[in-house]
Amino acid sequence: MTGSKSFLLAVGVVALLQSLVIGWMVWDRAQLIASGREIRAAVVPVDPRDIFRGDYVVLGYEFSGRSDIELPQGARQGDTVYALLKKQAPSQWTLAGVTAGKPDKVQEDEIAVQAIVDGVRRGGGADAPAIGWLRYGIERFYVPEGEGRAIENLVRDKRVVAVLAVGSDGAMALKGLEADGKPIAQEQLF
Secondary structure: OHHHHHHHHHHHHHHHHHHHHHHHHHHHHHHHHHHOEEEEEEEEEOOOOEOOOEOEEEEEEHHHOOOOEEOOOOOOOOOEEEEEEEEEEOOEEEEEEEEOOOOOOOOOOEEEEEEEEEEEEOOOOOOOOOEEEEEOOOOEEEOOOOOHHHHHHHHHOOOEEEEEEEOOOOOEEEEEEEEOOEEEEEOOOO
């Protein structure tokens, strides 16, 4: 009897811990979306469907489209770095630089965001800086089944803007999409 009670208690503790972890992940994402600095970034066309989650729209951004980005010294694939984005126009942000750590200060028209080094290739010599490309975690937006193609057409026509939330730590979340200044899709947390 004691063994089965201990087993049930252990299963209950594990289930509680898993529930707490999942709850914290949802709460953390909801907090970022609710309280992060909101910016808008023009979307460029890229491709849709995930067999597990359904239709999605692949999103590219002017600040993420380059593969010749100079990376911080010693950066390796999978490292977290900070991309400094500079505002050029209301929905136009360009990459101004990449640092290993979060910058202490940024200008009013700049924002530092977390990014993952998605690929690295070394420059011409031993002293040459590494160059590569970044992933921001905002490249896919899941939509209800059947809506992906319509949104992709709007993206192709360059009418879509992504509404992004940026936390004080530089984390980014995709809040939704707008076309011609009107919301067309919102992030579904649940």
